[in-house]
Amino acid sequence: MALDNAKVIARLQAALPDAILGSSEFRGDLSVYVRPERIVDVARFLRDDPELRYNFLENLCGVDYLGREPRFEVVYHLLSFANRHRICLKVGVSERDPSVPSLTELWPGANYHERETFDMFGIKFIGHPCLDRILMPEDWEGHPLRKDVPLGAEEVAFTFNQDRIYAHKPFAKE
């Protein structure tokens, strides 16, 4: 129970100083910015360290900061059942090469989260066993949660306008 944010970040800094870019605290929650290529090492350390024991991957999602570099951020929330403590890891992902190493090796349960993040943001998780779309249709173009995708409706096809609509929708003709 005696785990506080300062202790966690000190321990992490001591073990993997080159992987940590910085840290912040907001409303008592600790966020650590991690170098993308080292995310697996950091997560493995947090999971296996006998004192920290962040054994549970609670959440994994993407955020699109359009206009900022790196444009995307992948956010991981880890929980320690033993210490009842939560840590948030953040990884910046550039638009040019939107890829980060996959955590499925450490937690098989990262599978769906990563597929969802790929589906919604187009961020590739290197080492994922099968990075298919999960929520959107297979033939969907684009990644809907990106900020440059507008909120919009799908036009309903009637006989008077179906030729125009189907022209840019190859799957609908089948």
Add this chain to the structure above:
Amino acid sequence: MTAAETRARNLSIPAPSQITRPALEGVKETMVLNMGPHHPSTHGVLRLVVELDGETVVDVAPDIGYLHTGIEKTMESKTYQKAVVLTDRTDYLAPLSNNLSYVLAVEKLLGCEVPERATVARVLLVELQRIASHLVWLGTHALDLAAMSVFLYGFREREQILDIFELVSGARMMTSYFRVGGLAYDLPAEFDAAVEAFLQIMPGRIDEYEALLTDNPLWIERTQGIGAIDSESAIALGLTGPGLRATGVAWDLRKTMPYCGYETYSFAIPTATHGDIYDRYLVRIAEMRESVSICRQALQRLRDIGPGPYMTLDRKIAPPPKSEITHSMEALIHHFKLWTEGFKPPRGDALAAVESPRGELATYIVSDGSAKPYRVHFRAPSFVNLQSLPHMARGCLVADLVALIASLDPVLGEVDR
């Protein structure tokens, strides 16, 4: 195969294409069967691609997304208070739990204090919601295994809970009753008696369900020893809620990382040891009893607190009462600003997790300092729990798969969001 390879194979979560592609190429002797998306046992539009050897399940890949409505995207264009109604529509069997997770996250961003009366009412209603949600699970689970009467009894009691929800919020299912800062309206005068009447009958009714199922040899035959999962695999796969607790891990956010003052209520975390379908059944039944006990404590507290504010008094978040608007310029300005612009939490991000009937429901919100959330993400328990299905199903019979889906209790609205 080495031990590590076997473990990796056991914990793998195939995508549908990983099963259909080899089948189409004809490189395997097994048969691929499509279950759903319109199948009564899948509890919604869940499609399962099942690889079969005879009647034994070799592998199974859930195919989801049929109910994807882009709720997370839509929320980015609503103000914080208006986005509450969208949370109802994710897990439609436990809308109040979703409301709670979302408003807690926004309140965390704002650093907003909620009046005691509102917090206690939230706990009481969320626990009623847990019972209502478990009743649907119990009824449909039993129905899937051909025990029809449990469904009818379960829905009878659920009806009573929905009547209470209608009493407080005006809506039976899409309640949107919790708002950022408190509650939408005060609890009505009839609330106390309605809850009291329900709490009086419920323990006896749970005994009735148990009399129908717990020692029923057919029920035991269909559920015991089937779809078992150990605690290590459950944690690796992200399983939470009754599924995790049935493996013996006493992890319940109400106890382990309390919110809404749960640490001040006395209740137990029911656990079991085998992690099979029967144990998940036992855990949920015991949880209903604990929820009744929490409701009773919360109701007593509401009586002790008496009438009082049900919404935060911070005028930057909650609108002033109508009576003030008629004679106070400031009140009118606050009212106007709140309904045209909404409030603006500071820049930052917050995650608030609650124990929903299905497991850990967390809402992650990023604020850019404007009146609309920059990003909202739900860590939906149904979505994550579905990952355990292949592990549980391998080696089962097709008929057991039906029982397994029911025991995971997925709500497809929440899976797809």
